[in-house]
Amino acid sequence: MRKMFLLAAKDLRSEARAKEIAPPMVLFGLILVFLFTLNFPPGAGQAPVPGPVVGAVGSRELAGAFLWVSLLFAGILGFGRNASTEREGNRIEGLLLAPVDPAALFAGKALANFCYLWTLEAVLLPVFVLFFGVPAGLLLPGILLVALVANVGLAAAGTLFGAASQYVRARELVMPLLLFPVIIPLVLGAERLTSSLLTGGGLGSQSRWFILMGAFDLAIVAIGAVAFEFIVNE
Amino acid sequence: MIEIRRLTRRFGSARALSGIDLDIPTGETVVIFGHNGSGKTTLIKLIAGLLRPTSGVVLVDGKPPRETRGRLGFLGHDLYLYPHLSVSENLVLFARLYDVGAAEAAEALEAVGMSHKKDALVHTLSQGEGQRVALARAVLHDPDLLLVDEPFSGLDETSAAALPAVLKREGRTLVVATHDTERGKAIADRIVVLENGRISAA
Amino acid sequence: MSPLTTARRSGTGTMVLIALVAVGMVVGIAAIFFWVPTANCLVPGVADGQPCFDARPDYIQHIFYMHVPIAYVAYLAFGVVLVGSLAYLKTGRRRWDILAHASAEIGVLFTGLCLLTGMLWGRPRWGTFWTWDETLTLTFVLFLIYVGYLLFRGLAADPTRGARIAAVIGIFGFVDVPLVHFSMVWWRTLHPAEVVINPAGPQLPASELITMLFLLVVYTGLYVALMLLRTRLGRAEEALAEAEAALEERPPPRAHVAATP
Ligand SMILES: Nc1ncnc2c1ncn2[C@@H]1O[C@H](COP(=O)(O)OP(=O)(O)OP(=O)(O)O)[C@@H](O)[C@H]1O
Ligand SMILES: [Mg+2]
Numbered sequence: 001m002r003k004m005f006l007l008a009a010k011d012l013r014s015e016a017r018a019k020e021i022a023p024p025m026v027l028f029g030l031i032l033v034f035l036f037t038l039n040f041p042p043g044a045g046q047a048p049v050p051g052p053v054v055g056a057v058g059s060r061e062l063a064g065a066f067l068w069v070s071l072l073f074a075g076i077l078g079f080g081r082n083a084s085t086e087r088e089g090n091r092i093e094g095l096l097l098a099p100v101d102p103a104a105l106f107a108g109k110a111l112a113n114f115c116y117l118w119t120l121e122a123v124l125l126p127v128f129v130l131f132f133g134v135p136a137g138l139l140l141p142g143i144l145l146v147a148l149v150a151n152v153g154l155a156a157a158g159t160l161f162g163a164a165s166q167y168v169r170a171r172e173l174v175m176p177l178l179l180f181p182v183i184i185p186l187v188l189g190a191e192r193l194t195s196s197l198l199t200g201g202g203l204g205s206q207s208r209w210f211i212l213m214g215a216f217d218l219a220i221v222a223i224g225a226v227a228f229e230f231i232v233n234e
Numbered sequence: 235m236i237e238i239r240r241l242t243r244r245f246g247s248a249r250a251l252s253g254i255d256l257d258i259p260t261g262e263t264v265v266i267f268g269h270n271g272s273g274k275t276t277l278i279k280l281i282a283g284l285l286r287p288t289s290g291v292v293l294v295d296g297k298p299p300r301e302t303r304g305r306l307g308f309l310g311h312d313l314y315l316y317p318h319l320s321v322s323e324n325l326v327l328f329a330r331l332y333d334v335g336a337a338e339a340a341e342a343l344e345a346v347g348m349s350h351k352k353d354a355l356v357h358t359l360s361q362g363e364g365q366r367v368a369l370a371r372a373v374l375h376d377p378d379l380l381l382v383d384e385p386f387s388g389l390d391e392t393s394a395a396a397l398p399a400v401l402k403r404e405g406r407t408l409v410v411a412t413h414d415t416e417r418g419k420a421i422a423d424r425i426v427v428l429e430n431g432r433i434s435a436a
Numbered sequence: 437m438s439p440l441t442t443a444r445r446s447g448t449g450t451m452v453l454i455a456l457v458a459v460g461m462v463v464g465i466a467a468i469f470f471w472v473p474t475a476n477c478l479v480p481g482v483a484d485g486q487p488c489f490d491a492r493p494d495y496i497q498h499i500f501y502m503h504v505p506i507a508y509v510a511y512l513a514f515g516v517v518l519v520g521s522l523a524y525l526k527t528g529r530r531r532w533d534i535l536a537h538a539s540a541e542i543g544v545l546f547t548g549l550c551l552l553t554g555m556l557w558g559r560p561r562w563g564t565f566w567t568w569d570e571t572l573t574l575t576f577v578l579f580l581i582y583v584g585y586l587l588f589r590g591l592a593a594d595p596t597r598g599a600r601i602a603a604v605i606g607i608f609g610f611v612d613v614p615l616v617h618f619s620m621v622w623w624r625t626l627h628p629a630e631v632v633i634n635p636a637g638p639q640l641p642a643s644e645l646i647t648m649l650f651l652l653v654v655y656t657g658l659y660v661a662l663m664l665l666r667t668r669l670g671r672a673e674e675a676l677a678e679a680e681a682a683l684e685e686r687p688p689p690r691a692h693v694a695a696t697p
Pocket of ligand 1: 274
């Protein structure tokens with residue numbers, strides 16, 4: 001447990017000096033949000049809460065999806081980079097030699113990813129509110145809860161599949177191919193909950209998504225902690 | 235005590251080691267000589283538990299190497315240091331991971347003569363300086379078994395001459411892989427020569 | 437017993453099984469076309485014997501006698517990937533990995549067939565090849581996960597490590613299935629509801645039930661036969677690699693060894 005924090009602190013401190021993960025991630029996220037805004041009808045965010053829409057999706061529902069797709073794409077950049085810092089110079093060997101439980105290695109890496117995601121969201125959420133013109137009052141504080149539950153699973157999955165893709169050719173390609181299909185429950189849940197917030201539905205009516213996302217978090221954290229050694233050990 | 239029995243390691247279909255038998259009693263210093271590609275690094279990594287044998291066994295004090303890794307020190311070709319952390323941040327991190335304190339990290343740094351660079355970021359160090367910091371990382375927890383691969387590479391005369399004092403300690407088993415015949419012979423209790431993945435002289 | 441005789445023996449068993457499956461397929465197809473009543477529309481709410489979409493005889497529904505067993509084999513195969521992966525990580529035995537790998541390939545094949553037969557049915561029934569029906573989407577996601585698994589194995593730099601990591605993917609992929617399933621079902625419900633079509637209603641006539649069960653058995657046989665063939669191939673590949681490695685290690689045979697009869 002203590003070693004997990006040591007390892008995460010090592011990544012974060014290193015990043016605070018090198019600034020090679022968070023800034024590109026945030027910038028890429030901003031570009032994505034901007035690109036999505038171009039496809040968004042002006043003023044649609046302020047439009048009154050759309051009722052049941054037949055044959056089309058309400059604009060605000062779409063906005064939630066845009067937000068999470070941007071976060072996900074930007075996040076995956078950071079996951080890959082965070083994993084490769086241990087692969088470069090075989091530094092993972094140095095960690096494997098130390099008397100540290102591989103589960104703590106996993107948790108430390110995941111914790112660093114978790115922090116990168118929050119950094120990303122801290123910038124992207126306000127920008128999202130501005131660009132899409134959605135009322136911030138609707139989003140807060142519910143979005144923080146949604147992000148918390150989503151970030152746990154995303155960080156853990158990003159750590160597991162980030163580490164896995166270090167050992168293949170074409171690793172930048174392989175990681176999204178492995179990661180995207182499995183995290184569908186998490187992303188759909190986050191999108192649906194965000195849409196529900198944006199359309200004034202609140203979180204209560206959609207609480208079953210929390211259960212689903214929580215189940216995902218539990219599964220990926222448990223499997224990651226147990227299986228990490230099979231990935232990083234020779 | 236290290237016991238190696240019929241140890242074979244292949245990479246794909248290429249074999250790096252075949253049928254190694256070797257016993258290293260506790261406290262002995264063994265130097266492994268061999269040409270490039272003879273299998274020195276492979277053997278050292280197998281003893282460290284970083285590689286798995288294709289067949290055969292390695293036992294350290296009767297156990298698989300990964301179970302006794304807390305008492306093992308390892309200095310390989312790679313430094314295992316984080317370039318954007320300072321020298322002392324790196325060493326303190328590893329000290330904590332090995333359950334020892336910052337004092338031990340400072341002591342090890344002193345022993346390799348790098349205390350004056352403790353606040354330098356690792357990526358600003360020269361190759362020899364990096365090698366010395368990596369050595370400090372390998373010995374800061376005062377291991378009972380120390381495995382070093384090419385420790386003399388990149389070191390100047392003075393540091394190379396000071397090296398045996400850092401590596402050796404009463405009761406510590408030391409395995410050194412090197413090309414440097416002269417310096418190697420000077421510290422060896424026993425010499426093992428690897429040739430094409432086999433022991434050709436012991 | 438020499439490896440060769442073992443191979444030959446298991447070969448005979450496999451051949452018998454393949455022959456049985458072939459006969460079963462023919463019988464099953466005959467039953468679909470000549471035994472099972474055709475005009476019955478299975479869509480609930482549509483009166484018996486009434487055509488569902490157009491006035492032609494309703495042969496379309498019959499694709500379910502293939503579609504359902506195919507889908508079942510796909511799930512069975514991925515379940516076997518899970519078991520093989522767990523056992524491989526636990527024991528480190530190569531044969532478990534060969535089992536999981538073989539089953540993943542067959543599972544991907546059958547998921548593909550499942551999508552194909554589903555689309556062939558959907559075109560006349562729903563008027564479109566593809567719709568984001570939750571079952572269809574779930575199958576598609578499964579397809580993606582296990583194609584990723586196979587891709588990973590193909591690109592792994594070191595096969596042994598690749599096998600171990602693939603096992604982790606195989607395990608998480610299967611654990612993920614129910615989660616993806618629920619996310620799909622709940623995701624759709626907020627949008628205009630699809631007409632819920634239950635292809636196999638509970639009031640199946642005997643001929644239909646028997647045909648379906650029979651084909652389930654035949655397809656299980658097909659899966660087992662394919663697995664036997666594919667795992668045998670996997671073992672042969674392994675043995676070949678071993679032999680090559682051994683050959684490389686051994687010095688070239690001396691002349692007098694070659695001369696002995
Ligand atoms: N990861 C690997 N993949 C493939 N082959 C490898 C790998 N590591 C080592 N080998 C092969 O194994 C053999 C032994 O390599 P090893 O690194 O043990 O030699 P060495 O004695 O340490 O050489 P050097 O003096 O250059 O450090 C070499 O032929 C090398 O090509
Ligand atoms: Mg070497």
